[in-house]
Amino acid sequence: MEGNKGFDVIIIGGSYAGLSAAMALGRSLRKVLIIDSGKPCNRQTPHSHNFLTQDGEKPAKIAEIAKSQVLKYSTVTFYEGLAIEGKKTEKGFIINTQNGDSFTGGKLLFATGIVDQIPDIKGFEECWGISVLHCPYCHGYEVRHKSIGLIANGDLAFEVSRLINNWTKDLVLFTNGQSTLTSEQAEKIKKHNIEIIEKEIAEIEHNQGYITNVVFKDGSKQKLSAIFARIGFKQHSTLPEQLGCTLNEHGFINIDDFQKTTIPGIYAAGDNTTMLRAVSVAVAAGMKAGAMINKELIEEVY
Ligand SMILES: Cc1cc2nc3c(=O)[nH]c(=O)nc-3n(C[C@H](O)[C@H](O)[C@H](O)COP(=O)(O)OP(=O)(O)OC[C@H]3O[C@@H](n4cnc5c(N)ncnc54)[C@H](O)[C@@H]3O)c2cc1C
Numbered sequence: 001m002e003g004n005k006g007f008d009v010i011i012i013g014g015s016y017a018g019l020s021a022a023m024a025l026g027r028s029l030r031k032v033l034i035i036d037s038g039k040p041c042n043r044q045t046p047h048s049h050n051f052l053t054q055d056g057e058k059p060a061k062i063a064e065i066a067k068s069q070v071l072k073y074s075t076v077t078f079y080e081g082l083a084i085e086g087k088k089t090e091k092g093f094i095i096n097t098q099n100g101d102s103f104t105g106g107k108l109l110f111a112t113g114i115v116d117q118i119p120d121i122k123g124f125e126e127c128w129g130i131s132v133l134h135c136p137y138c139h140g141y142e143v144r145h146k147s148i149g150l151i152a153n154g155d156l157a158f159e160v161s162r163l164i165n166n167w168t169k170d171l172v173l174f175t176n177g178q179s180t181l182t183s184e185q186a187e188k189i190k191k192h193n194i195e196i197i198e199k200e201i202a203e204i205e206h207n208q209g210y211i212t213n214v215v216f217k218d219g220s221k222q223k224l225s226a227i228f229a230r231i232g233f234k235q236h237s238t239l240p241e242q243l244g245c246t247l248n249e250h251g252f253i254n255i256d257d258f259q260k261t262t263i264p265g266i267y268a269a270g271d272n273t274t275m276l277r278a279v280s281v282a283v284a285a286g287m288k289a290g291a292m293i294n295k296e297l298i299e300e301v302y
Pocket of ligand 1: 012013014015016017018035036037038039040041042045047048049050051081082083084111112113114116128129130134138139236237239269270271272276277278279280282
């Protein structure tokens with residue numbers, strides 16, 4: 001790639017957070033490179049909700065519009081590929097990609113997102129983001145008043161079942177094995193007519209991602225319209241940690257109020273830093289990171 005030296009900022013991750021930061025920086029006349037491997041976490045979801053002006057739009061369409069607007073700024077360059085290695089230099093950072101390209105930049109922003117860890121339940125992956133859902137703010141309205149399941153256990157199950165109960169009174173909690181709810185939590189849940197089922201789940205039967213039944217290991221079945229599930233995740237990229245950025249106890253990159261990580265010159269924004277997981281939040285964090293990086297670049301010459 002021509003002109004791969006001397007970017008003011010390299011942004012790794014060119015989805016909502018990364019593109020938003022690039023817009024703020026590109027409009028600030030900074031020479032910006034976005035490196036993106038094209039795997040946003042919501043790519044299987046047919047419709048994205050709860051983001052002003054784009055409610056109900058396809059996730060890829062939102063990103064496509066964003067990308068076309070950002071790339072109108074001649075200051076911004078987009079590179080399709082995977083960043084696999086990073087090194088700190090005297091003047092900034094070198095980033096190497098899987099394709100063998102190498103780029104230098106003064107500051108680094110990780111907008112790399114997270115990867116969901118799909119449980120070993122047949123059919124779960126095919127339904128993820130379609131009828132097996134992560135967040136009621138994103139998808140609760142569409143399944144309101146329907147028969148909904150929640151896969152969760154312990155304190156989280158208590159918190160999330162109260163939350164989902166706001167959208168439907170026809171709710172079943174699947175602890176998928178022995179319940180770890182306290183007796184007080186279980187009692188409160190049952191008082192709201194939420195059934196607790198401890199049987200282990202073998203399969204989610206579905207029609208092209210739309211759930212029909214939950215099948216238990218004992219062979220019994222339960223008909224449902226949708227499931228909410230709280231599942232684990234890992235950082236999408238190991239580069240932040242390779243460069244010394246620390247993670248908090250939940251697995252998110254530690255940042256301060258200005259999106260700065262624990263390593264000077266490296267910022268992070270979007271899902272990789274927060275459990276408040278939404279397109280709007282990622283876009284806001286990206287804009288903030290862009291402005292804060294620009295501020296730091298100004299302070300370096302004044
Ligand atoms: C199933 C599902 C449905 C959702 N539905 C909604 C919804 O309806 N409404 C809503 O507001 N939110 C929704 N969300 C949340 C929303 O998708 C995220 O909050 C948002 O995508 C976060 O944006 P991001 O830019 O931080 O990360 P992502 O969108 O995940 O993008 C990260 C980008 O970084 C790239 N990347 C990672 N590592 C590297 C690397 N080493 N080199 C190059 N590129 C790299 C990835 O390929 C990807 O393009 C949903 C999430 C999921 C999982």
